[in-house]
Amino acid sequence: xxxxxxxxxxxxxxxxxxxxxxxxxxxxxxxxxxxxxxxxxxxxxxxxxxxxxxxxxxxxxxxxxxxxxxxxxxxxxxxxxxxxxxxxxxxxxx
Numbered sequence: 001x002x003x004x005x006x007x008x009x010x011x012x013x014x015x016x017x018x019x020x021x022x023x024x025x026x027x028x029x030x031x032x033x034x035x036x037x038x039x040x041x042x043x044x045x046x047x048x049x050x051x052x053x054x055x056x057x058x059x060x061x062x063x064x065x066x067x068x069x070x071x072x073x074x075x076x077x078x079x080x081x082x083x084x085x086x087x088x089x090x091x092x093x094x
Contacts, residue, residue, distance in 0.1 A: 040053060049080055049083040056075050057074055
């Protein structure tokens with residue numbers, strides 16, 4: 001599902017809301033999650049999962065085309081850990 005499909009589904013499920021308002025709500029939620037993670041905070045949605053930021057240390061990588069060693073800088077990457085309810089639903093336990 002992509003963002004526009006999510007907005008469309010929420011609009012259909014909530015006919016009393018305008019689609020543009022649903023779009024603003026979805027965008028605001030995603031923006032808040034991004035802002036929190038950019039600040040180094042963890043975002044937890046009970047039953048769904050938790051978003052956090054992990055740091056990957058600098059390392060020496062290898063260019064697969066040439067085999068040449070390449071320095072890879074330290075970076076921060078988003079990490080998602082599924083919640084128990086989500087894992088159970090995916091495994092058919094609920």
